[in-house]
Amino acid sequence: MKILHDNIAENTHSLSKQTTFRIGLSGPPGAGKSTFIEAFGKYLTSKNHKVAVLAVDPSSSTTGGSLLGDKTRMPELSCDDNAYIRPSPSCGTLGGVTRTTNEAIVLCEGTGFDVVIVETVGVGQSEFAVADMVDIFCLLIPPAGGDELQGIKKGIVEVADIVIVNKSDGDLIPAARRIQTEYISALKFMRKRSKVWKPKVTRISSFTKDGIPELWDTLSEYRKVMVESTEFTTRRQKQLKIWMWNHIKDNILDVFCENHKVEDKLPMLENLVMKGAVTPGFAADLLLRDFIQTFK
Ligand SMILES: Nc1nc2c(ncn2[C@@H]2O[C@H](COP(=O)(O)OP(=O)(O)OP(=O)(O)O)[C@@H](O)[C@H]2O)c(=O)[nH]1
Ligand SMILES: [Mg+2]
Incomplete structure (x- = not known):
């Protein structure tokens, strides 16, 4: 708690310094989120970044399967000294999980992690909560259309700052290219979230690691453009307000009912x-x- 308080105080002083980068990642089940985080996280630690991965998945509390799954799917990253992986808190409502995640972000940054990845499966409401926690929101999709993507909420594409088409390897490359083109045209018709950033669609493979360095370049470019335009700071400031109100809303009903x-x-x-x-x-x-x- 002390670290949290100190860090919050420090954060308020240094809102303009912005040395950390909060990346949200969402996508339908099986899109390759865990595999991607393993590949991307290892790439970042090889570049001397310290990476924290926080999962937000209120539904996993019932299955309890996400921790086991992710330990096996991130075998290298989970042993990396420069990485920390926190599975989804195993209890609570979305509101509760959101609060502990907001606090975990601040704690991780206070202990030296400069890149924080917040992962969620994109089929509920948690992806919108995550979008309100991060500097950039990434949507990871597999190279498949129609049925397989039906599970993702339409609105989630609208909050994405970048769409990443995963599994662009081997026989899947043509399909991945097709999906990329489809999303590029779809995004043209969406309302822009930022004055200075147009959402992009990239193609990568978490297996071959093709496109991962370029993806990091794109994310870094985003960060630079956002910081320079001050949108980075404005977004964080707005988020602090959202965090406070979420907490008030969650608690006031309890106080009322009790x-x-x-x-x-x-x-x-x-x-x-x-x-x-x-x-x-x-x-x-x-x-x-x-x-x-x-x-x-
Ligand atoms: N060909 C190919 N397969 C991949 C790639 N990334 C992941 N996969 C496969 O896709 C399947 C799902 O990968 P996961 O990383 O478990 O996907 P996830 O999005 O974390 O899934 P959930 O945790 O269930 O939501 C696995 O069989 C992976 O081996 C990739 O880049 N290329
Ligand atoms: Mg996973």
Whole structure:
């Protein structure tokens, strides 16, 4: 906790220094996220970066499979002294996981990790939470269209700063090229998120490592352009505000429901509302009035 406080204080002073880089990575199951992080992470540590990988996957708490899977899929990176891999917290709601991840990012940066990768599977709401945590949001997709990509939410493409087509190797190269072209045209029609950055579509292979150095160059270029235009700082500032509000929203409902006056009346009022005896608005006003009165 102390590191966290010190670091937050330091971060506020040095918001303009921006020495760290937070990269969000999302993609449908099987896109190759774990394999990519292994390859990309090793590339970064070979360039003297310190890399932290944080998984955000509230659903994995039920399967419990993600830790085992990722240990075997990132065999080298998990043994690398310059890398830290944190599996998804094994409990809690998306709100809870989001909070611990926000704090883990700050902690990792405070202990010297300059690149933080936040990974999530792109089929729920967690990818939007991750997009609000990072400096750049990457969408990783396999070279397959239609059915296989149906699982990813349409809106997720709109928040992507870069689309990475993985598995561009061997027989899959033509398909990967096709998908790349499709995404380039699709992105042309999307509303731009940044004044200075046009979303790009790159092609890589996590097996052969083709395209990985070029991808890092593109990410670094993004960072440079964003820092120079001050959008980098503005985004982080907005995110700090979002983090605070998320936390307030998550907690205020708990405080409300646990309030003794509210607790007493809640079941009865819910019942009356369902029967149509009082309007929902009236019942809510009544409960809120009682809630506020306990603080007077
Ligand atoms: N040909 C090829 N296959 C790949 C590549 N990257 C990953 N794969 C394969 O794709 C499959 C899925 O890879 P994972 O890294 O487990 O994918 P993931 O996105 O982490 O999957 P989940 O954790 O289930 O969401 C595995 O069989 C990998 O070997 C690649 O660059 N080329
Ligand atoms: Mg995985």
